[in-house]
Amino acid sequence: MKLKFAALILGCSLAATATAQDVSTISQQEVTRIVSTLSADNMEGRASFTPGIDKAAAFIQSEFKRIGLQPLPGEDDLLQTFGMYRVSPKELEAKLQKTRISPDHIFAITDKKELEWKQKDKQQIIAIGENDDFRKVLPTVMNNQEQDVLVLVHPKHTDMFERYKHYMDRGSVKKQLDSNSSSKVFILTDQLSPKKYKIEIENKVEQLQLTNVAGMIEGKRKDEYVVFSGHYDHIGIQEAVEGDSIANGADDDAAGTTAMMLLADYYKQQPQPERTLLFVAFTAEEMGGFGSKHFSEQLNPDQIVAMFNIEMVGKPSKFGPNSAYLTGFERSNLGPLMQKRLEGTTYSIHPDPYPEQNLFYRSDNATLARLGVPAHTISSVQIDQDKTYHTVKDELSQLNMEHLTNMIRAIALASEGVVNGEDTPTRVDKSQVR
Incomplete structure (x- = not known):
């Protein structure tokens, strides 16, 4: 009995260690590599319809290929290209x-x-x-x-x-x-x-083209989708301030796009998920959310179980270390499900503390929420105090890499129940979303 009990304790201990090691594979070194590449000057601020955003799309595509993601259902490759008029x-x-x-x-x-x-x-x-x-x-x-x-x-x-x-x-x-x-x-x-x-x-x-970069890890339930997303466009070249004219968009939203990419890498290293996971870098969020609108038209929204949209998570939130908030917290129970998964960890998720800012409608989650999807944005920026938002000062040096790394680990843990099929969030009431 003592031997069996000792073996049980050892097994539990190893399982706990394995879980910790899995999350720790999301390394600060890798986070820094990706976010610094996306926010580099040679990306020229990633404005839509510019060579800079094309370069960013090519980089994200190459990372998705390295990770081993498949194209989305109905797509031939990882680039989801569509036409627009300017x-x-x-x-x-x-x-x-x-x-x-x-x-x-x-x-x-x-x-x-x-x-x-x-x-x-x-x-x-x-x-x-x-x-x-x-x-x-x-x-x-x-x-x-x-x-x-x-x-x-x-x-x-x-x-x-x-x-x-x-x-x-x-x-x-x-x-x-x-x-x-x-x-x-x-x-x-x-x-x-x-x-x-x-x-x-x-x-x-x-007539011009825009491109989402999107990849998939097929789950056991092929037609139940969980979306992880971030927008990779920004506002490009602006009026020079102290000789700097490139709005690098390090926090907005190279940080969120980096989080999405690291989560793709993390989940690809895990056993096959119960639900199919879609990882999307949206284009043209800054111009009206055209990337997420096109994406939403390619799938049946009733098959999308949840959307974890990630936006501006490179700086600590008002709630302290390792914390973030969820926009539209009250519109589904995805937030409480995430909170429950984070119990006993050093991470926490909170309701949006800035309702007057209408953040729920200011990112790509709103497009899918209008279709009834439990689609929310995870963010940590103190938007009422941030001085670099949409300026040439939104640079890599402004980010807290330890915080960004911890946010990605937190989302990996918080999303586990939805990914493995144990948690199914309530739908958003479409009649209550403008």
Whole structure:
């Protein structure tokens, strides 16, 4: 009996050690290698439609091949490529009364290659006057889908106008163009009620490609999917600050993409999972989540059991060491299931402490949550205090590598129940997701 009891204790001890060793295979050295590669200057900030993001996609693809991931169901390889349209301004001309308007004071929101308006065409005219609230008037403009609108903006709102113009001059991106849709033209001027106007706009319309990088570990239950994801795009080249113009996106979201890749490596080293695991690096999150939207159209959402989206996990959270939070915590019971798996460890997961920031809707999880999937984002960034978000200062030197490594280990432990089929989170109520 004593020998049997001793053997049992030894067996349990070895099992516990094995489990610890499995998680410890997620090494800080490997984390540093991958996140430093993705956030390097030669990736040029990984903006969509640039050589930098193509280089990042090639790197992620090579890592997925090294790990041994298979293409997703219905795909021939690890690159999930799809077409988009980009409409960007080529020529902007406007005249109010007899005054010619500088192109710097014009921008348009349109799907059309050319616009030519005169007062006889009777576009709706909306004036945003000196005492008006720009933000409150804007929804009225955008919600008018039936009629072309000319928006005349008083110079008092120059800062807000220039912010929108800067964004629109980069070009609008859409899955499909609708030549019959309404257009909006914004002009910065003190002439808010001109009797005559003439608007001429010519746009450059391009059909371009975007690419998700996605791989799979097939489970015993082939048609039950668990998604691990992060977006690998960022905002590219920006206005230089102290000689630096590259927005490297180390935390946003090279850190999350690195976590996803290390989890793929970790799970590939384990026995075959009960459920099929999908690992996805999404493109174009910064431009409106086009990568996750395309991904969601390739699968039956009812077969997706859960989505662990990982975003900005390179810095410690407000809850202390080894902690993170889950956006939309109350929308399913995935959070409590993760918490239960982390009991007795040094890791913890918490409800989102920044509900006013609407973080649940600001990453790729929202696309699948709208389809009923228990899709949440794991993050640790103190978003209310972070000074590097969407700046050229989001660099590797700002990351805490020990924390990032521990976050990946924590997600590996917290997701175990869903992966092995013991835990099945409740679905998100689609009617409660806007």
